Amino acid sequence: MKEKKKRSFPTAFTVLFIILILASGLTYLVPSGKFSRLDYDSQTNEFNITNYNDEVISEPATQETLDKLNIHLKLDKFQDGVIKKPIAIPGTYTQIEQHPQGIMEILKAPIVGVTDTVDIMIxxxxxxxxxxxxxxVGAFDAGIAALSKKTKGKEFLLVTLVFFLTTLGGTTxxxxEETIAFYPIxxxxxxxxxxxxxxxxxxxxxGSSIGTMFSTVNPxxxxxxxxxxxxxxxxGLIYRIIVLSIGFLITLSYMYWYVKKVSKNPQASLVxxxxxxxxxxxxxxYEKDSTVEFTIRRKLILLVFSLAFIIxxxxxxxGGWWFEEMSALFLAVSLIIMFLSGLTEKDAVNTFISGAADLVGVVLTIGLARSINIVMDxxxxxxxxxxxxxxxxxxxxGSVFAITQLLVFSFLGFFIPSSSGLAVLTMPIMAPLADSVGLSREVVINAYNWGQGLMSFITPTGLILVTLEMAETTxxxxxxxxxxxxxxxxxxxIIMLVISTFI
Structure with a gap:
């Protein structure tokens, strides 16, 4: 009797393409609309207001102009460069002509997504x-063999340390996106x-998700x-630090529970x-009892590679770096490693190209994820x-307002995975709503942080599918x-948000 073929879960590409089609469907169902937006021109000291027709009107950059537009912000926030992106103007939403995204737009979106994210791909x-x-050159094999001997019996310290450092990086x-570089090592x-x-x-x-979700000073x-x-x-900084600390311990405890379960029964591993x-x-x-010698050459290569992450x-x-600078750093590191490797020029270059080819699937996932946001935009x-x-x-x-805000930000976080983009779009409108119900605006900030952060655990338009593709996991x-x-x-x-309404 022929054995039935086991049905496997779709790859990241298929999942993202299905979501891309669903996003396209939303553009037929959800009415198109725009808020007027305001941005500050430091050269002319004027506010430029772009309405739903993309017409630009200039107004003097004064506090009176902001008050007239119901933007409850101080003028110096714009003049000092604190607010750099255009912000939505409350009460200006206007429904516009529908802009459905059809088959051609679906096919073009991944191409545009690739060009938009080429810096990350490189x-x-x-x-x-x-x-x-x-x-x-066998540097990983030798280094891992040496490390495994030293960490024997203290393995969970590795999990705790990595989780702590990435949480610290996320919250500060x-x-x-930079965590993509951590998986191979x-x-x-x-x-x-x-x-x-x-x-x-x-x-x-x-680690990075809990850190950014319960952010303390993340710019x-x-x-x-x-x-x-x-x-x-x-x-509200002290309260956010307390909430982060407890959230850190809850997540670490969950990870420890899973690790203990898998150590007792390896088949309990989800992968x-x-x-x-x-x-x-x-x-x-690599073999567990590997006898690959940890030579000076291999130590130097791992040292250079590790220093790159610190830099x-x-x-x-x-230093205000982004992917252009990070790519330049790792390109320099690759040249140094080529020199230290002892390989011939041809062998070194071919090895580099072959290694890059192994991650082509990951970079295409990045472009496809971006295409979903392009269709919705x-x-x-x-x-x-x-x-x-x-x-x-x-x-x-009261509390119902706070909880609903958290749910709303979770919902919006699915469609707008950029934390800064969601903040600039929503805060000038959402924050004053807290005033009308007698709550501190800190409650709205927390609802935004925690709501969007919670959704980032699973948002396919964010970083998770790229991460899973990198880690060979569905x-x-x-x-x-x-x-x-x-x-x-x-x-x-929700509990901590409700408590914050009484503080």
Whole structure:
């Protein structure tokens, strides 16, 4: 009797393309609309107001102009460069001619998505080339063998340390996309230490996600949201630190529970069936009792590779770096490693190209994820969804108002995964609603942070599918792992939000 073929979950590409088609469908169902937007021209000291017809009207940059437009912000927020992006003007939503995105727009969107994210793609390809070089000379094999001997019996300290550092990065400088670089170096270490791929993803991805969700001083979320809401980001800082600390411990406890369950029964691992493929990708021909010598050459290569991450973190957090600078750094590192490797010029270059080719699937996922946002932007439905959300919240009060705000920001976070973009779009309109019900605007900031952050655990238009493609893991496996924790953190966020309404 012929054995039935087991049905597998679709790849990241298929999931994203299905969502792209659904997003296109929304542009037929959801009315197109726009808020008028205001931005500040420092050269002329004027406000430029762009209406729904894309007509630009200039007004003098005065406090009177802001008050007239019901924008409850101080003039110096614009003049000092604190608010740089155009902000939505309350009460100006206008329905416009429908802009449905058809078959041609669906097919063009991934192409535009690739061109929009080419900086991230180049970074990932260079990283893949470096990984190829480091693997070729056996530096990873030797380094992992040496490390596994020293960490024996203390393996969970690795999870705790990585989770703590990525949480710290997320809450302070918005560590997110940069974590893509961590998987090639940390995944082999986690696997050799006895953990599965899910645990490595959780330590890195959930670290940055918990950090950004419960942000304390992250300039791309809480700082820009506070400025757009017209309050200081230091307002409520102590409470946010407390909430972050408890959230950190809850998530770490959940990860520990999963690790203990898998250690007792390896088949309980959500990626047990994919273990061979994952080990093949990240460990290659590595064997546990490997006797690969940890030579001076290999130590130098790993040292240069590791220093690159330290420099990258400094550049992103202090030097104003983005992917162009990070790519330049890793390109320099690849040249140094080529020199240290002892390989011939032809062998070194071919190894680099082969390593880059291994991550082509990852870079195409990045472009496809961006295409979903492009379709929704071109369909002009984001402002409409915000308009509906405002109408839903208006008239509510107290704790119900706060909880509904959190749910609304979770909903909007699915369609607008950019934390800074969502803050600038929503805060000038959402924050004053807190005044009308007698609540602090800090409540709205927290609802925005925690709501969008919660959705980032699973948002396909965000970073998770790119991460899973990098880690050779499918979306359904991640959902099985994260949904229980997402429920726990959702309840926790609601409780802490309700408490904040009484402070």
């Amino acid at each position: 970074f990932v390809l260079i990283l893949g080339g470096i990984i190829g070089l480091v693997n070729k 400088f918005g560590l997110a 940390l995944m082999p270490i986690f696997l050799v230490s006895g953990f599965d791929a899910i645990t490595c993803i959780a330590a890195i991805y959930m 791309f979320s809480v700082v820009i949201a506070s400025n757009a809401a017209g309050i200081s980001f230091t307002s 047990y069936e994919d273990e061979k493929a994952i080990h093949s990708r990240f460990l290659g021909n 990258m973190i400094w550049g992103v957090s202090r 071109n369909g002009f439905i984001s402002d409409t969804l915000l308009h509906y959300s405002i109408n839903l919240i208006s008239g509510m009060s 979306f359904d496996k991640w959902l099985k792992y994260i949904l229980p924790l997402m429920g726990i953190m959702g309840v926790y966020a």
